[in-house]
Amino acid sequence: MTHAVATNQTILVVGGGVSGMTAALEAAECGRQVLLVEKTPTLGGRTALLYRYFPKLCHPTCGLEINLRRVKASRNLRVLTQAEVTRITGARGDYSVALKLAPRYVNENCTACGACGAAVEATIDDPYNYNLSKMKAAYLPHAMAFPQRYVLDPSIIGTPDGEKAKAACRYGAIDLGMKVESLEIRVGAVIWATGWRPYDAAKIQPYGYDRYPNVITSLEFERLADPHGPTGGRILRPSDGREAKDIAFIQCAGSRDENHLRHCSRICCMASLKQTQYVREAYGEAGKSTVYYIDIRAIDRFEDFYSKVLADQTVRFVKSKPARIAEDAGTRDPVIHGVDTEGYHRYATRHDLVVLAVGMEPSVNGADVPHEIVADSSGFIESAASGGFFAAGCASNALDVNRSVQSATASALRAIQIVRKADRVEA
Amino acid sequence: MADPKYAAYVCKGCGIGERIDADQSAKIAEKEGKIALVRQHEFLCNAEGVALIRSDIEKEGVTHVAIAACSRRAKTEAFEFPGVALARANLREGVIWVRPDTAEARETTQEMADDYVRMACAELKKMKVPAGNPETGRSKRILVVGGGVSGLTAAVEARNTGYEVVLVEKQAQLGGWAAKLWKRIPEREPHAAPVDTGVQALIDAVTQDAGIRVYTNATLAQTSGAPGRFKASIAVESGSTATEEVGAIVQATGFSLYDMNRLPELGAGKSPNVMDQAGLESLARKAAPKGLPIRRPSDGGEVKRVVFVQCAGQRDDTGKHLPYCSGYCCNTSIKQAMYFKDANPAVDTVVIYTDLRVPGNGEDFYRSAQKKGVTFTKGSVTGVEASGDTCRVSFRDLILDEDASIEAADLVVLATGQVANAGVDIDNPQATDANGTKPISILNLDYRQGKDLPKLSHGFADSHFICFPYETRRTGIYAAGPVRRPMDIAQAKEDATGAVLKAIQAAENAELGRAAHPRSGDLSFPIVQLEGCTQCKRCTVECPFGAIDEDEKTYPVFNESRCRRCGTCMGACPVRVISFENYSVDSVGAQIKAVDIPDEFSEKPRILVLACENDAYPALDMAGMQRNHYSAFVRVIPVRCLGSVNTSWIIDALNGGYDGVMMMGCKHGDDYQCHFVKGSELANSRMSKISETLKTMALETERVATYEVAITDIKRLPVLIGDYAKVIEKIGLSPMKGFA
């Protein structure tokens, strides 16, 4: 599908995470022509890497399955993966967009039989496990990947491994000669759904993420709990592979902090509350969770979930932003130092594992997107109603999945309003 | 349409050719499947293989295609043949990938493959290409119920998209709560000060647009019909009723404030100087436009000290007040404190909170208030006593860890929460809402299942689904704004915009006779043979979407465009008169019968697995992708929803000699994950009743088992299957073999 035809009645959606897929599908199911471009080799985005959603503790891949079915069923929606927008010119109702398509080295003949993966030896960091594990350099991103087609990592092109992969494929699906392609298309409206990235925990120096193996991020913790993850769903300590049963969750790791992210990332409180239930799921009464927080932001009916966790004997809450983490030289246990501000109680508490509830940073900061787009000082895009650009989901604000989908649905309508004006003009 | 012509294609790619005898499978398709045109191919999904099928369709007039290759979830873009009935036998993820590649496994693996070919052929014979719902929509107008910010936004956005709007507001004026505010919370940088509500501009846009018909002082006397042909009878002030035909509905009926008079302990009713946030807004609206300071209601005295009490009657665990958090109130108190600080920095303003909840850029707004000298105190208020013209606010200071009090507060503002105006609780029409008032119906739907939208928790008409916030249980009717979930103006506008898109989509789908989410675009629809119907009402009661009404003789009346194609009605029908063209009691029944059942001495049990196509079936696929092996004795049939499973399938299977039946559906209960809401729950209760029947058949109850399965259960499923196979081994093969 590298040759996507588009007109000024087409809506371009940038980003194939839950927000982008939603915006694209809702517009397409209203009968509009939509082109969805995704930078990575698969749709699904960040939520596909979560184990469960709060507050229902249901699985993100369940909704993803439905959305993928909708994608497969829709005749109005076309998808380009490994595609990036490099330039946008024109005005609302008629933009010309330059796309850069990275080579996959695997064509549509691929049946995802896995022979190439078995054949190559080289391994690379597995970004779908936040690099907690390695994967073959010929890979299917994950079990829910769409398109269901393998990818060759550029690092093995021109190496014997590349040739091994080619030799292993019986369907002529591997094309080592693929090059970067560029593509110029015309669209009427653009929806930015470029999502977010976890704030770089290493920058939060007092917590020693860069120095202590048993200090990890909330995103990495999701992978540890996930049966698809590097530990097959067991919560193991990076330092020694021991089961971590006494786990600390530190809120506002990078958020609400003028040294890092000024804004509140909204999701982290609920995410940590949810993760305390992973600990319970894994160990029952034997598990122990401690949440260090400033304010618990369990808004609207999320409060029910908070109350449930409050009642859980295995979970303890400490109103404190920890000052620093030290490491026990012998056991490599992280020791959290700080003060419980409700009455000023000093503590130095040892845990098996510390999970930093890292903040949400927009993946595309204002500088990287076309100048027509207005971004606030945090890098969140403020959809300018006057233009033909709209932000959806976490590109627009720190949002949970539910609110991201709302936001994406709304921006789909705004985009439709632009292109229908365009087709009026055409007619 | 021409006579059906059947063709079957057996793919040998991805190792199928090596692992099973494709010739044999092809022969089976021909002989047992009675398929005229059977072909084998080395690599069916490539361009040349697909071209072969295409040319058979064009040149040979093939109308029905069975593909024995990979899972129905794979290679969908290759195997897409518009206007052709398609059945797929899953020989890859479903057979060779879940079986060990060993000599001893070869025989059972071959049997597995052969059965799936038989099943696909049998299904194909029972399939028709759906023609689409004949009862298509006529109207694409959008009815908006409620004239507050959410409703006004919905109306304007619908118009901007080119759709006509009918707006019904029960009050005399438009604007709702927002029109009662002095200013609103900023949503853009610098988040430094309250901003204009912008509601007047919205009102003007609506009243000046000829494409929007506005009814004020009006309510819905009745709403009938379905997407594309809703009929709304609107009772207007004069007493007369107007009738409007609309394609879809946005319900933006907003909220009522939690009644502060239920909070005497916080001084409500004890002094006019104790008020809720709305009370303070009206004081501000009186004073601020004239540039006057807000004065004390009791005596018009100067206001020197204001205390804001957060979570007043909210986040309550005593059961007396609202258990939830309304989310917007922290920002609102910050905004209101700024009313005072911006006018006169000398006024003391204290916000007493337990958790300050200002997500996102609210943090900047919080910071701005601190800069202006608003004092924030983490504490829990224990009481407010009025004495003369001031109040004493007693609280526990949680930071200083001591009991404290603020004397001589001129105003005390209680941050009370939002109570949804969501109409009557259809499950319990007599129930009163959180304010103790008995709600009256808003939509007055003439639906068999009740007058209003089903409610979720705490009386809000929300969606239960995290990924699908607009999923409604009443197709074509979408809740927006605080009726759905507590929210502020900015969120309500966003929400209303999204809801309008869904409404437009529903109207468009109705016109084309297509299903709405989650089976978007599905052209099949339930067909009922009324002559066989026994008026048992199960379908009308059990339909999760209230799609089926009853006529005066209590026969079911299907409203296809309300229907979501889950098949729950089909599963419910004891006399099997409900079916879809491409999914019916027969199409599944035939697959069950097609399986070759070895005799009781073979030591080869057969276990029927009915798997939800959205979670259990993908999980089985992914188990295969991970090469997690499982028993060769199972035969899996994907179903739209466990709710669509008709008990007759189970009975027929057992009569036919199957040794056991595993039903794999989604989690049910409070946190249900069934995308048709009640499907898995209904299946579960139906199966609980089946044990009687089993006894009469002299069969062990273990022969039918239901499981809650999640899409992530790629490791668990093979284990479940293995364990169940052991159970069957233990109780022995079915005595029913050979009787069928």
Add this chain to the structure above:
Amino acid sequence: MGAPGEFNLAALARYGNDFLAEVEERVEEGEWVKMCMQCGVCAGSCPFGPDWEHSPQKIFMMIRAGKRDEVLASDSMWMCTSCYNCVVRCPRKLPITQIMHGLAAYAHRLGLAPKMQPTRRWSLLFWDNCTKTGRVNELKLTLGLYFMDGIVAGFKQAWTLRNIGLGMLLAKRLNPFELIRGHECKDKAGIHRMLKKAAEIEARKRGFAKP
């Protein structure tokens, strides 16, 4: 010393802005106090945290709660050893060290600081010492400190620490001649005039009575 005339102490209301306003006007960096969000990072970061009664964040809350006497008479801010841990970690970028110093200085100016607080006396001694000649006279400073509590205590102190003194002497890091004539700036007089002026300006600006 300036009793804060225009601040109505009598009617100092709990959780009112009176004391906060006083701090903002009269204490170095005092305008930052209101920006604290009570996260507690400063409290946990202070190396001398275990030694003091009120953590910085708690002192900020006490100021907002209008606890004027408790704050100004507190020994806590005198425990600050100027390590700036709290400053670099504060998520609201409050100059906490400076505020602690400012509060201490203000308490001292009002004569409310604990009289025998050793750091208060040490601080005064130091300033006095370094401004007398423009440079610190380390020997006089040390001796001055020893004899702060009188001759006897001084000799005791000097005796207990004699090895250190001796060591420093041997290491040529304590210069006995400093007693007679130590380091000093040439323009002492200029420095004194300059500091006198600075004190006047500061008093004028912060509304103190003339020093």
Add this chain to the structure above:
Amino acid sequence: MAKKEYAFYPGCSSQLRGSASNYLTSVNTMCETLDVKMTPIPDWNCCGASISYAGAGELSRHVMNARNFALSETHLPGQDVVATCAACWLGAKETKQKLDASSQLMAETNEALKEAGLQYQGRTEVRHMVEVLIEDIGYEGMAQPVVKPLEGVKIAGYVGCQTNRPFGIAGESFENPLYLDKLVETLGAEPLTKYEQKVTCCGGALAFSEPEKSQKQIKDIVESAYDHGADVIVTPCPLCQANVEIYQSEINRRHGTKLDMPVVYYSQLMAVAYGATPKAAGLDGHIIKPKKLQEIAVKVVPVDLDQRTRRPRGENH
């Protein structure tokens, strides 16, 4: 004409015959080798240090520092003011920032300075000697003159507070600065990178007024150095150096410990590595003798070296 020239602000403790005079000695030796000319600001005065807060007002402190700026602007135009003492650097840098940020404070300051017949234009840049080494000389530049790599010496890099916070050295973390380790490595010694007390406060400001509290800090700092097998602690701060070194005997007396850990300046390491005599490296200025360094310092310089390095150091003192 030297490669680089700076206005030198030695500060009270590290002036001649001050408690850190050996710091000065070693800095001079080091600078000579690096061909860096340090001209003391004529008639410079005390910064007031952070501890003077109770007596000093805000403005008085700024005025004290501004006086030094004014003097350097007049007498050493265009040269950065370079301090070797953490407290001096911090006090001066804070004043510099405050005055840059507030024209009012600037005016008030100059109003006061006028009394001493001075005026500050606001052109001065304030830097620490460590910044000069890292940013102007660079690690390669520091490595180049090494004639006696400090082989086999295990060194704990103790940064302390005020060289590290609130300003710190550009590009270094407040919690885990690495420049001392890099420097130690540059000089051929073995850095103890895992040493976790590198930014612990020595309680210097309260050494006199709250001795037992500050000595508790010192105890941790020294004991941890022993735990990591250190031969010597290196620091950039005269207050840290003094406190951590001289109170060890007192701590031993109170706690019955046997602490005897030498504490030296980075400049001393460099001087020794550059071939300076023990005296020129200020090694004689210690209560706890840095034996390992002395051994290296007395070793004869191998002859097969270029002209520059064969010249004996420290004659001009």
